[in-house]
Amino acid sequence: MAEQLATGSRRALRPALPLLLPAYLWLTVAIFLPLSAMVFFSFMTDLPLAGKEWAFTLGNYAAFFSQSLYSKLLFASLRLGLEVTLWCVVIGYPAAYVLAKVLKGRSREAIFLLVILPFWSNGLVRIFSWAMVLREGGILDTTLNAVLPSKINIDLMYSYPAVIIGLVHSYVPYMVLTCYLTLQAIDDSLIEAGRSLGASRLQVLKRVIIPLSMPGLIAGAALIFVPVVGSFMEPRILGGRTGTFYGTVIEDQFVAVFNWPLGAALSFILLAVVLVILGLAAPVLRRAG
Amino acid sequence: MAGVQVANVSRSFGAHKALDDVSIDFPDGGFYALLGPSGSGKTTLLRQIAGFDFPDTGRIAIGGESVERVPVEKRRIGMVFQNYALFPNMSVADNVAFGLSVRGEPKGTIATEVQRALDLVQLGKLGGRRPHQLSGGQRQRVALARAIVTKPRVLLLDEPLGALDKALRVDMQIELKRIQREIGITTIFVTHDQEEALTMSDRIGILRDGRLVQEGPPEEIYDKPQSEFAATFLGDANIFRGDATGNGIRLPDGTTIAAGSGPSLAAGAKASCAVRPERIQISTGAGTSEAGYANTLRGQVSKRIFAGNNSTYFVDRDGQTLKVIVQNTGAERLAEGQEVILRWSPESTVLIAA
Numbered sequence: 042m043a044e045q046l047a048t049g050s051r052r053a054l055r056p057a058l059p060l061l062l063p064a065y066l067w068l069t070v071a072i073f074l075p076l077s078a079m080v081f082f083s084f085m086t087d088l089p090l091a092g093k094e095w096a097f098t099l100g101n102y103a104a105f106f107s108q109s110l111y112s113k114l115l116f117a118s119l120r121l122g123l124e125v126t127l128w129c130v131v132i133g134y135p136a137a138y139v140l141a142k143v144l145k146g147r148s149r150e151a152i153f154l155l156v157i158l159p160f161w162s163n164g165l166v167r168i169f170s171w172a173m174v175l176r177e178g179g180i181l182d183t184t185l186n187a188v189l190p191s192k193i194n195i196d197l198m199y200s201y202p203a204v205i206i207g208l209v210h211s212y213v214p215y216m217v218l219t220c221y222l223t224l225q226a227i228d229d230s231l232i233e234a235g236r237s238l239g240a241s242r243l244q245v246l247k248r249v250i251i252p253l254s255m256p257g258l259i260a261g262a263a264l265i266f267v268p269v270v271g272s273f274m275e276p277r278i279l280g281g282r283t284g285t286f287y288g289t290v291i292e293d294q295f296v297a298v299f300n301w302p303l304g305a306a307l308s309f310i311l312l313a314v315v316l317v318i319l320g321l322a323a324p325v326l327r328r329a330g
Numbered sequence: 331m332a333g334v335q336v337a338n339v340s341r342s343f344g345a346h347k348a349l350d351d352v353s354i355d356f357p358d359g360g361f362y363a364l365l366g367p368s369g370s371g372k373t374t375l376l377r378q379i380a381g382f383d384f385p386d387t388g389r390i391a392i393g394g395e396s397v398e399r400v401p402v403e404k405r406r407i408g409m410v411f412q413n414y415a416l417f418p419n420m421s422v423a424d425n426v427a428f429g430l431s432v433r434g435e436p437k438g439t440i441a442t443e444v445q446r447a448l449d450l451v452q453l454g455k456l457g458g459r460r461p462h463q464l465s466g467g468q469r470q471r472v473a474l475a476r477a478i479v480t481k482p483r484v485l486l487l488d489e490p491l492g493a494l495d496k497a498l499r500v501d502m503q504i505e506l507k508r509i510q511r512e513i514g515i516t517t518i519f520v521t522h523d524q525e526e527a528l529t530m531s532d533r534i535g536i537l538r539d540g541r542l543v544q545e546g547p548p549e550e551i552y553d554k555p556q557s558e559f560a561a562t563f564l565g566d567a568n569i570f571r572g573d574a575t576g577n578g579i580r581l582p583d584g585t586t587i588a589a590g591s592g593p594s595l596a597a598g599a600k601a602s603c604a605v606r607p608e609r610i611q612i613s614t615g616a617g618t619s620e621a622g623y624a625n626t627l628r629g630q631v632s633k634r635i636f637a638g639n640n641s642t643y644f645v646d647r648d649g650q651t652l653k654v655i656v657q658n659t660g661a662e663r664l665a666e667g668q669e670v671i672l673r674w675s676p677e678s679t680v681l682i683a684a
Contacts, residue, residue, distance in 0.1 A: 233382055234415035236403045238429035238480060248432070252419045 083305035101306030111290070111307065115314065118287035122270035125208045126262050132209065133216030133261065138250075140217070141224035142232075156217050164211065168278045171207050172198060175279070199281030207275040212268070216261035223257030224250070259323075267315055271308075287311060332393025332483040333358035333516060334379060339388030339398075341374055348374040349385070350540040356484075356533075361510055361517045363527035365564065366537035372520045373488060375537070379518060380486050381405045392483050408477030408515075409486045412493065414469045416461040422472050423448070423457035429480035447479040448472075450509060467498045474506070478513060485510070487519045491526065503530055524564050528552070536560050552606075554591055554680055561604040561682065568610070568652045571684070574601040578681065583648055587625050592681025600684035607655040609678035612643055612664065615671040623673035627652075631668045645670060 082088070083102070087095045105111045136156065140149060159167060174180045177196035185195060197203045227250060235245035251258075273292040276284035287307070294304030334356040341349040349371045356362045364372040377383045378390060381402035390398040397405055408429075416425050423444050430440045448454045451471035461469060470490060477485060490506070491499045507530055510517050521527050527534050528548045535545035536559075544551055544560045555561035558569055570587055572579035574595035578588040579602065587603050595601050611623060629647035643654045643664060654672065664670060 228413065228415065230411045230413055230415035231417060233402070234409065234411060234417075234476075235428070235432075236382075236401075237380060237407060237409040237486075238432065238476065239403050239406070240428070240432040241403055244432045248428070249417055249419070253417075 079305045079308065082302050083309055085302045088299070088301050098302075101303045102310065104303060105307060105310050111287070114285065114287040114290055115311065118270045118311075119314070119318075121204070121208070121272075121276075121286060122266045124205060125212060125269045126266045128205065128209045129213045129216040129261065129265050130258065133213045134220050134254075134258065136213075137217045137220035137224055137257075141221050141227075142229070156214055159210065160214055164274060165278075167211065168207055168275055171203070171210065171279060175203050175206070198279070199283060201280065201283055203279040204276050204284055207279040208269055208272060211275065212265040215264040216258075219261035219264065220254055220257040223254040227253050263319060267319075270315060271311055333360075334484055334518065335389070335391040335394075336375070336379065337389040337391075339375070339378060339385040339390060341378060341383065341385050347540050349378070351388070352537070352540070352542050353388075354535050354542060354545060356516060356518055358516055359514045360532045361507070361519065361530060363519045363521055363531035363534045364537060365521055365524060365527040365534050367522060367563070369539075370537040371540040372522075372537045374540075376486055376488055376518060376520045379484070380407055380409055406480070406482050407484045407486055408480060408482035410470075410473045410477050410488065410490045412489045414461075414473040414493075416469055416472055416476070418461055420461075421457065422453065422459050422461065422464070425461065425472055426457075426476045426479050428476065433480070443479055444475075447475040450478075450512070451475045451505075466494050467502060470494065470502060471505075474509065478509070478515065483516070485515045485517045487517065489520055489522070491521075491523075499526075506530065528564070534564070536563060538563075555604055556593075556682065558602055558604065558682055561680070566607050566653060566655075567604040568607060570603045570605075570650075572601065572603075573597075574599045574681070578676070578679070579603050581648075585627065587679060588676035589679040589681035590675070590677035591679075593683055595681065595683055602682045602684055604680045604682055605674055605678055607642070607653040608640075608657075609674050610652070610654045611673045612645070612654045612656060612670050613673070614664065614668060623675050625674050625676065625679060627672045629670055629672060631664050631666050631670055634664065634666055636663075643670075645672060647672075 084097050084099070085095045086098045086100065087093050089095050140152060140156070144152060172179075175196075176182075176198040177194065179195075179198070181197070182195040186192060197206070231249055231253075232245055235249050236242070240248070271288045271291070273286070273288035276286045277289050277292070278284075280286075291304050291307050291311070294300045294307065336352060336354045336356070339349055339352050340347070352371070352375060354362075364375060366372045374383070378385050378398075379392075381397065381400060381404075385398055388398070389396060392405065392407070416422075417428065420428070426444045426447055427440050430443055435443075444457065445454065448457055451474055453468060453471050453475065456464065456468065461472065464472065473490070487506075491502050494502060503526060519527075519531060531548060533546060534548050534551055536543040536551065538559055544556050548564075551560060552565055555564065555567070558567075561567040561569065570579060570581060572581040572587070574597055575586060576594075576597050578586055580586050589603050592603075605625075615628075627647055629645040629652065631643050632646045632651065633644040635642045635644075639658050641656050641658065641663065643656065645652045645654060652672065
């Protein structure tokens with residue numbers, strides 16, 4: 042039976058190959074080759090450019106373990122990723138719920154557009170806009186002081202909260218979209234059935250809606266956590282001196298120090314750590330669902 | 331257990347009047363069918379009784395207690411949905427246990443009650459399955475077990491058999507009726523299937539455009555419809571229209587039809603008569619009719635449909651096509667095109683005010 046299935050799928054594969062080929066070709070050229078080059082770089086002493094001498098070494102990886110700075114920064118980045126993901130859940134899930142279950146027709150379309158709009162603007166522009174809002178004498182400061190009777194000073198610029206705000210704003214649409222898709226697939230009659238059985242709205246949310254929308258929450262969390270851990274733009278611009286994270290260090294190696302081998306090695310360590318975390322978290326989260 | 335009283339309930343959605351001054355008394359322990367075409371307001375009424383939606387005006391009471399502003403989770407009702415609405419993330423047993431567990435019943439009690447409910451619907455061994463592993467009929471039973479395990483005061487069924495195929499539907503009708511008798515629960519059943527309403531319920535309420543057209547036991551509605559709509563929606567009926575004569579009507583061509591029951595109408599008022607197709611005797615005229623078959627019409631068979639145990643004749647008469655159903659007793663069958671005489675008794679004829 043199993044053999045039959047195997048030959049069956051193999052037979053089905055052959056006519057599918059021409060269709061699959063462009064995708065795999067693209068993946069090879071766009072992802073596999075550059076990544077392979079980076080793996081190669083990460084084991085070199087120097088870049089083989091301008092006739093410089095180079096040799097193979099494990100030193101770049103050793104550097105991560107010999108200097109506690111890197112692991113400290115990695116830990117800070119993981120914490121940042123976790124915090125941003127949590128905020129995205131807290132903000133994005135209710136928004137997705139309202140979009141999927143409360144709003145109907147036109148108003149749903151309008152709010153949906155507002156959620157997606159940040160996606161269509163340039164990331165850098167978005168971050169600098171936040172800088173204008175958050176700095177002393179900026180939009181937030183001015184507005185609050187215009188409203189409040191007593192004078193307060195609000196200068197969130199170059200702080201950890203500013204980094205969080207910028208990142209949450211950039212990534213919350215992912216959570217809204219993934220959760221929206223799973224929430225929308227939940228039949229309203231399930232909610233009604235729960236309530237007809239005597240469950241309060243909160244009990245229905247806890248025991249029916251959240252478990253059923255867990256795939257969306259997990260997908261959203263993975264989509265947010267991974268890039269946030271490696272993020273460098275928001276920490277650098279909004280965080281200033283406090284915004285030194287693992288991602289900014291990697292960026293420095295490529296852009297400022299030109300130590301590509303170390304940057305590559307640090308990147309692959311990050312990749313490995315993130316994969317391990319996702320691997321460990323997946324079964325736990327799936328069981329919770 | 332408790333009866334349900336709906337009094338003068340109205341509900342509008344925008345300009346659309348979904349329910350217009352509906353009053354029904356659902357007897358304690360009875361099986362009541364709300365019957366009507368789609369858009370008649372029957373589901374809206376069920377949702378008012380359930381508490382998913384509140385009436386604009388009017389009163390709803392369960393067991394004598396006013397509930398029209400009580401939310402659904404506090405009404406102690408059980409509901410079975412058209413698509414079953416089983417929780418896909420839970421096992422069958424957990425689905426059935428849901429109502430008891432949100433109430434905080436002890437685990438031991440829950441397990442016993444769930445098993446008893448599953449046994450009642452004859453699914454005692456399938457508690458560990460997931461809903462997607464069950465057939466349509468089994469899901470239906472789980473939905474029913476889940477709705478009754480909490481010992482609700484009323485059981486509400488929203489077209490519960492609509493998604494099942496014909497044979498299974500008949501099985502489930504019998505099964506549903508058996509379970510309802512066994513626990514003696516007041517049951518309100520929404521359907522657009524007149525046969526289902528006739529075979530299952532103690533009482534039927536016919537709704538149309540948000541209004542209650544007629545209500546009563548199935549036999550009464552079938553035998554004594556009070557409107558053309560009730561006559562044709564519940565079962566088949568031949569409708570004659572004319573002017574009231576005092577004990578029947580006079581057709582435009584002068585023929586009179588005597589009616590054995592119906593309201594007393596002033597002579598000359600517009601009125602109709604309804605006759606069930608199976609009450610009409612059809613013959614070639616050669617034979618003599620039984621005594622008492624006072625209503626007589628001549629016509630011509632335009633079509634015959636043979637259905638095994640009976641035949642349906644379509645008889646053309648003065649621009650109208652009448653329907654006659656004849657049991658297959660082995661008697662000679664009539665051919666299409668044949669001239670025939672139709673006879674029926676005034677007792678089989680109901681006078682209806684226009």
